[in-house]
Amino acid sequence: MHKRFLFLIVAIAMMLPTFALAKENQTIIAVVISSQQNASELNLSTKNLNLIYWRKQLFWPQGVQIKPVNLSAKNAVRIQFSEAILGSSPETQIDYWNGQYFNGILPPYSVNSEEAVLRYVSNTKGAIGYINACNLDERVQSLFWIMPSGETLKSKPTLQNCTK
Amino acid sequence: MKKFIIIFTSLASLFSLCKPAFADDTPSWLDGFNVGGYSSAGLTLERDQEAQAALNEVSLLVTWNGDSRLSFFGELELENPLSWNDERQFHDQESRFDLERLYLDYNITEKVNFRGGRFLTPNSRWNLLHAPPLVWTSTRPLATSRLFPEGTNGVMVFGATPFMDGAFEYKIFAELLEDQEQDSDELAFEHVKGARFSYKNQSDIGISILSFREKGVDNSYRMLGLDFITHIKQVEVSGEFFQRFDTRNKDGGSGAYLQSAVPLKPLGFNNWYWITRLETLQRPDEASAERWLVGATWRVKPTQLLKFEFTGGSGDQPESPRGFLTSFALFF
Numbered sequence: 001m002h003k004r005f006l007f008l009i010v011a012i013a014m015m016l017p018t019f020a021l022a023k024e025n026q027t028i029i030a031v032v033i034s035s036q037q038n039a040s041e042l043n044l045s046t047k048n049l050n051l052i053y054w055r056k057q058l059f060w061p062q063g064v065q066i067k068p069v070n071l072s073a074k075n076a077v078r079i080q081f082s083e084a085i086l087g088s089s090p091e092t093q094i095d096y097w098n099g100q101y102f103n104g105i106l107p108p109y110s111v112n113s114e115e116a117v118l119r120y121v122s123n124t125k126g127a128i129g130y131i132n133a134c135n136l137d138e139r140v141q142s143l144f145w146i147m148p149s150g151e152t153l154k155s156k157p158t159l160q161n162c163t164k
Numbered sequence: 165m166k167k168f169i170i171i172f173t174s175l176a177s178l179f180s181l182c183k184p185a186f187a188d189d190t191p192s193w194l195d196g197f198n199v200g201g202y203s204s205a206g207l208t209l210e211r212d213q214e215a216q217a218a219l220n221e222v223s224l225l226v227t228w229n230g231d232s233r234l235s236f237f238g239e240l241e242l243e244n245p246l247s248w249n250d251e252r253q254f255h256d257q258e259s260r261f262d263l264e265r266l267y268l269d270y271n272i273t274e275k276v277n278f279r280g281g282r283f284l285t286p287n288s289r290w291n292l293l294h295a296p297p298l299v300w301t302s303t304r305p306l307a308t309s310r311l312f313p314e315g316t317n318g319v320m321v322f323g324a325t326p327f328m329d330g331a332f333e334y335k336i337f338a339e340l341l342e343d344q345e346q347d348s349d350e351l352a353f354e355h356v357k358g359a360r361f362s363y364k365n366q367s368d369i370g371i372s373i374l375s376f377r378e379k380g381v382d383n384s385y386r387m388l389g390l391d392f393i394t395h396i397k398q399v400e401v402s403g404e405f406f407q408r409f410d411t412r413n414k415d416g417g418s419g420a421y422l423q424s425a426v427p428l429k430p431l432g433f434n435n436w437y438w439i440t441r442l443e444t445l446q447r448p449d450e451a452s453a454e455r456w457l458v459g460a461t462w463r464v465k466p467t468q469l470l471k472f473e474f475t476g477g478s479g480d481q482p483e484s485p486r487g488f489l490t491s492f493a494l495f496f
Contacts, residue, residue: 045326047326047329048326050326050330050331051324051325051326051331054331054364056324056331056333056364057274057275057324058271058277059233059271059274060274061273061274063233063271065229065231087329087365087366094466095298098297098298098466098467098495099293099298101200101225101495102202102225102293102295102298102495103237103292104198104225104227104235104237105227106198106227125231
């Protein structure tokens with residue numbers, strides 16, 4: 001009996017880091033544009049971000065084409081962004097994007113790494129993207145911060161557990 | 165026929181050479197071109213009729229987005245390029261080109277865009293998304309093709325704005341030019357104008373109002389359309405309802421359908437969906453038609469559907485044969 005109880009305690013203790021890890025997997029996401037871009041001109045709200053990533057708003061207020069960029073569909077940051085801003089996971093959006101394709105609208109350009117997002121956003125006119133906030137650098141500026149809870153902030157939160 | 169295929173393949177290979185613009189490249193106007201398309205083929209075993217097989221269509225979608233406020237979209241369809249039945253064997257006598265859509269869009273402000281050209285009449289969800297790889301069934305609900313014009317040549321103002329937690333979209337349009345060519349089985353309309361308002365969130369809902377004149381019966385109508393699509397757990401439920409009002413206070417006709425797509429994954433059939441549909445159509449001075457449909461559809465890939473369905477009901481309608489149908493549809 002005593003042995004079984006001990007075994008249970010050890011098993012639960014082994015599982016605890018897994019639960020903690022699951023929470024840690026959710027990162028703070030920074031929504032970024034080029035550091036050369038005047039952010040105040042864009043007049044962007046989180047609700048506009050929803051339209052931009054559904055490709056229902058295609059132009060910035062000055063008439064420049066919006067070029068949103070996504071991480072690949074299985075990327076954890078993409079999934080977190082998608083659920084927070086679009087209210088669904090990338091894999092459930094297939095029908096929507098097929099319908100948009102039929103009407104001549106392609107989904108956001110997709111890249112495989114956050115470094116590729118940084119390069120695309122910093123070098124492409126009208127581009128907007130998102131990355132793990134820990135990976136921000138001087139090439140881009142952040143417009144919003146998406147917290148693990150899904151809440152969006154306009155001011156920079158305290159970044160924890162950034163290894164670089 | 166050969167000529168058509170040559171034109172199609174030449175266009176396709178020309179545009180497939182174009183690639184999307186990357187930041188490091190020097191952009192040229194050609195970089196903005198994208199070409200794709202869709203196709204479907206099927207077999208129909210209609211009640212009391214001979215079996216028929218056909219390549220239903222090959223459609224080419226061409227888009228152009230330069231680095232300006234202007235963009236272009238076109239859809240050129242080769243209808244029934246190849247058919248087969250017992251009597252005529254393989255033939256291409258029903259083959260014809262159809263310019264389904266051709267328009268220019270101009271962005272005026274972030275919430276207002278202008279469209280000029282030929283576009284799908286924006287008064288029904290099915291009409292706007294009718295491509296075979298986008299719909300669960302081989303046949304189209306009668307109410308979405310026998311009550312209003314499917315295409316309009318004219319102008320449209322459209323846009324989207326955030327509303328609550330979703331997106332509110334509007335489309336206001338008017339016909340400027342009547343169809344110059346008509347299929348023999350196609351209904352003819354004129355003086356088309358209307359608007360569509362839709363809201364996208366977890367569910368999509370739309371409301372459409374339309375005014376037009378139907379040439380064959382020489383009557384003017386106003387029409388109200390309602391449509392929705394939602395997911396209840398994993399089950400997709402969608403439906404549309406249309407009511408026409410005759411301007412002379414006679415019966416204008418009406419129609420509706422309700423459809424569900426139930427995933428069969430819990431039964432071990434991954435990517436298979438059980439489809440059920442009920443529909444009704446009432447046109448003035450015609451017998452009413454009812455349809456029921458049951459079937460199964462396999463999503464082979466995200467862009468490919470294989471469909472099997474049984475259809476029954478009352479009234480003969482060439483667009484909705486009663487019997488067994490199967491088809492395969494894909495985007496390319």
